[in-house]
Amino acid sequence: MSDEPRPPPGESGAPRSRRLLSRARFLGLLAGGAALGALSTRVFGLVDGWRENTVEDGRPVFDRATYRLTVDGLVARPLSLDYDSLRSLPAVRQVSDFHCVEGWRVPNVRWDGVRFQSLAELVGPLPDARYVTFHSLGGVYRDSLSLTQARLPGVLIAYDLDGAPLSRVRGAPARLVMPRMFGYKGPKWLTRVEFRDRQDLGYWEQRGWRVDAWIRSSG
Amino acid sequence: MPEFLDRFAPSTRVLHWLVAIPVLILMLTGLTNFWPEAKTLHLGGARIFAWLHVLLGLGFAVALLPSLLAIFSRRAARRDARELLLVRLDDYLWLQHRALRAAGLRSIAPRVGKFNAGQKVNAALATTAIIVLIGTGVVLGVNFWNKNVFDVDLVAAVFRWHTVLSLLLLPLIVGHLYMAALNPETRESLRGMTSGRVRRAWAERHHDAWAERAREASRRGAGPDRR
Structure with a gap:
């Protein structure tokens, strides 16, 4: 200078x-x-704020006219819900922290959606149903929980985030929320909930990641 | 009159590149955090940029202290570091001079030593940022391998500060690269960090007080280590 x-x-x-x-x-x-x-x-x-992780080929596009949330597998009464029917199920509002396995956190996220437990009661899991797989619209990503884990009170099929419908980036029209595990356990762009007798490994778990991704917290 | 003046001894140049190259690669691999298509690229579940970042970062953190001890056993490196961090009245006057000039007012430039106040501010900020980034990075690196060592809320707080400091460091690096490689007025300085010498005419324009000392030293036949 x-x-x-x-x-x-x-x-x-x-x-x-x-x-x-x-x-x-x-x-x-x-x-x-x-x-x-x-x-x-x-x-x-x-x-x-939020950071984005996806392995889909581009972000799946949700078409309100053709979208269905299918709930099937080892259940007494399989369901196929369109977007409005999903939104008309008994809803809950929940505030929980979102933790990514990478280390970042979004505190106090407000989710609106349907408890997994309510959905399970609607379809009636058969005695053999012990695990649940959650599939993404893109067909690449999925993850799974044991039925016991999925029935924990904080587990939601969420469609609103902080009072507004999920954006495409955040996983429209619905995503699984499991606040006691890291975010990779909650597939975005959720289109199918499948009850199974054996655990289907998720995308990352097939590649060596932990199946039970519990968050360790003193809080 | 010599055409070139000795500016940086080998020890100072080694110190510069030993920090600059890892920090640049760490910044680039770290920035993939904001690029969803890149950050999930993986080989059998190992995300490429995350692994590179963590391995290089932990390696850098471990290797840095012994490297610094070895480099600072050299007088030239100690002297350059001291010059870079020492604040004098002239540094304040230089900043004021630049501010007055930027406002379109008249001001007479104070004499400039080996480093001007802008370089000193940049160095102090970058050093602080890098120290905090290493400290927070080690916590995140350990957490990358083992999620049971640290509480998840502590990790989130550390992650946040790691991000804040990296976003502070980024413009410093960009500005530094611009001044060193692109800006026609200042890019002669890059030669000092590669070959160790700079053109005398450039030095007299930008670092007049230092150029005088260096000219004197070269007349006596002293290398940069003995100035």
């Missing part, structure tokens, strides 16, 4: 042009400050 070359004598004695320059720079500084302010909200979003 250095001095700019000294201006020739004629220019250096021209206060009007210097004032003009300084006003332009002042406006420039203002614009820069505004840009910085806008940027900082983006940066805070990066620090505290």
Whole structure:
């Protein structure tokens, strides 16, 4: 960094042009400050907000007209729900922290949705049903829980996040929420809930990740 | 008059690149956190960029202290580090000079030593950021292998600070790269960090007080280690 070359004598004695320059720079500084302010909200979003993980080929697109949530497998009364029927089931609102296995957390996430337990009562699991697999719309990602784990009170099929319908990035139209395990246990873009007698390993568990991804917390 | 002046001894250059190369790779692999298509690329469940980041980060953290001890046994590196972190009245005057000039006012430049105040501020901020990033990174690296060591809320807080500091460091690195490699006025300085020498004319423009000392030293035939 250095001095700019000294201006020739004629220019250096021209206060009007210097004032003009300084006003332009002042406006420039203002614009820069505004840009910085806008940027900082983006940066805070990066620090505290959601991050995205997906292995689907692009984010699956949810079509309200054709979407079905299928609940089948070892059940007495299999179900196929369209989006409105899913939303008309008895709903709960739940506030829970979301923990990703990567280490980040979104505190106090407000979910609206249907308890897994309510859904299980509707379809009536057969005695052999001991595990549940949750399938994504894209056909690549799935994960599973034992029926006992899935029946824990915090486990939801959620369709609203913080009061608004799930966005495509966050897993529209529905995702599994299992607040006591890391986020990879909760598939986004949920389209099928399958009751099984044996545990079907999820996408990451087939690749060596932990099946029971309990969160260790003193809180 | 020599065309070139000795600027950085080998020990200082080794120190610079020993930090710069890992930090640059760590920044790039870390930034994949904001790139969903890249961050889940994996080989048999091992996510490529996450593994690279954690392995390189832990290796860097372990290797850094003995490397620093070895490098700072050299006088030139100690001297450069001291110059870089020492704040003088001239540094304050230099910042004021730049501010007045930026506002379109007249100001006379103070003399500049081996590093100007901008370089010193950048160095202090970057060093602080890197130290905190190493500390938080070690916790996250351990947690990457074993989720039962630390409480999940502690990990989340540490993760957050790791992100904050990396986002502070990013513009410092970008600015540093711009000044060193692109900006025509300043990019001569890169030569000092590669070959160890810089053009005398550039040094006299940008670091006049230092250039005078270096010229004197080269007249006496002293290398950078003995200045």
